[in-house]
Amino acid sequence: MAEYKGILVCGELADEKLASITTELLGCGRKLANSLQEDLSCLLASDAIGEASKEAIAFGADKVYAVEHPALKEYQADFYMQAIEKLVKEISPRTILMGQTFMGRDLAPRLAFRLGTSLATDCLDLSIDPETKLLIQTRPVYGGNAQAIFTSELVPQVVTVRTKAMSPLDRDDSRKGEVVPTKIDIDTSKVMTKILETVKEEAVGIKLEDAPVIVCGGRGMGGPEPFKTTLKALADLLHSAVGSSRPPVDNGWVAESLHIGLTGKIVAPDIYIAIAVSGSSQHIAGCSGSKHLIAINKDPEANIFREAEFGVLGKYEEVVPAFTNKLKELLAG
Numbered sequence: 073m074a075e076y077k078g079i080l081v082c083g084e085l086a087d088e089k090l091a092s093i094t095t096e097l098l099g100c101g102r103k104l105a106n107s108l109q110e111d112l113s114c115l116l117a118s119d120a121i122g123e124a125s126k127e128a129i130a131f132g133a134d135k136v137y138a139v140e141h142p143a144l145k146e147y148q149a150d151f152y153m154q155a156i157e158k159l160v161k162e163i164s165p166r167t168i169l170m171g172q173t174f175m176g177r178d179l180a181p182r183l184a185f186r187l188g189t190s191l192a193t194d195c196l197d198l199s200i201d202p203e204t205k206l207l208i209q210t211r212p213v214y215g216g217n218a219q220a221i222f223t224s225e226l227v228p229q230v231v232t233v234r235t236k237a238m239s240p241l242d243r244d245d246s247r248k249g250e251v252v253p254t255k256i257d258i259d260t261s262k263v264m265t266k267i268l269e270t271v272k273e274e275a276v277g278i279k280l281e282d283a284p285v286i287v288c289g290g291r292g293m294g295g296p297e298p299f300k301t302t303l304k305a306l307a308d309l310l311h312s313a314v315g316s317s318r319p320p321v322d323n324g325w326v327a328e329s330l331h332i333g334l335t336g337k338i339v340a341p342d343i344y345i346a347i348a349v350s351g352s353s354q355h356i357a358g359c360s361g362s363k364h365l366i367a368i369n370k371d372p373e374a375n376i377f378r379e380a381e382f383g384v385l386g387k388y389e390e391v392v393p394a395f396t397n398k399l400k401e402l403l404a405g
């Protein structure tokens with residue numbers, strides 16, 4: 073039987089650079105590898121990896137397996153699965169970390185099934201039990217209302233980690249590591265899906281995931297107009313992004329890309345201003361990593377006030393324009 077050792081991060085690239093989730097996974101993987109006194113490896117698979125291998129070392133990897141193949145140009149489960157499965161069987165890592173992203177959500181269950189092992193998705197924290205060396209996994213349950221901590225004796229373990237749940241290490245270009253160009257034969261006939269077209273979401277202004285400040289509107293905004301006027305005026309002044317709870321998206325008031333929460337985006341800005349949002353557990357699941365949460369709501373009983381650090385009780389139609397004007401004054405002064 074293979075001896076399972078080390079941590080493997082399945083990396084993702086964005087425009088030939090490491091995607092932010094990969095730097096977060098490397099930060100978490102480094103902590104786990106140090107506890108085990110074992111190596112941290114990173115798999116990068118693409119048609120062109122460029123400088124991303126060196127970047128992965130600068131963010132904590134000891135070894136980078138760089139798999140370049142024309143079939144890996146775009147994410148395609150049938151091809152990526154072959155690369156990951158072959159590498160995992162060759163190097164036998166103890167734990168395989170993926171992001172709770174489009175790619176990770178798709179690949180992790182397939183990989184766990186093929187390896188006949190366990191899978192824990194959407195983990196918020198990971199650590200090593202010093203006695204048993206087992207992986208301790210913390211993940212949300214009951215729609216984010218509670219967190220469960222558990223472990224599994226099966227190896228290897230496949231885990232997906234929520235975006236923004238872990239912090240990357242500071243980039244250190246003087247870190248030493250090994251890049252292993254890895255040749256993996258990919259059988260392109262084994263394809264069950266075909267990508268016909270890739271449509272890039274048009275980015276207007278700051279992306280929600282990268283914004284240091286988010287101004288989020290809820291159902292209480294009453295319609296699409298206040299998102300374009302009242303919220304946008306405040307967001308522009310703060311160089312921030314506008315987000316939304318689920319009902320405005322479901323009602324077609326705003327684009328799906330603004331959706332924050334359990335079934336939307338997970339964000340962790342410095343400041344999150346929730347306006348006319350009641351604070352359901354499903355919404356909080358998407359913004360609980362924010363450093364400071366400010367709520368504006370007309371209902372003193374709204375749950376959002378229990379979650380927020382600062383609360384303003386009042387109608388947004390009065391509070392937000394007054395706040396925006398005061399900010400303008402302060403910034404001008």
Ligand SMILES: Cc1cc2nc3c(=O)[nH]c(=O)nc-3n(C[C@H](O)[C@H](O)[C@H](O)COP(=O)(O)OP(=O)(O)OC[C@H]3O[C@@H](n4cnc5c(N)ncnc54)[C@H](O)[C@@H]3O)c2cc1C
Nearest residue numbers: 290291292317318333334335348349350355370371387388
């Ligand atoms: C499986 C599942 C997944 C879900 N996923 C998500 C998710 O990812 N994200 C998400 O957001 N929801 C999600 N939901 C829905 C969630 O349960 C709530 O219904 C939703 O978050 C409520 O959105 P809201 O706070 O905008 O609306 P409401 O709960 O209707 O709250 C509106 C708030 O606006 C206030 N308000 C009204 N008028 C004004 C005014 N003039 N000025 C100030 N305040 C005012 C009200 O007092 C109220 O507190 C999910 C639900 C399920 C079952």
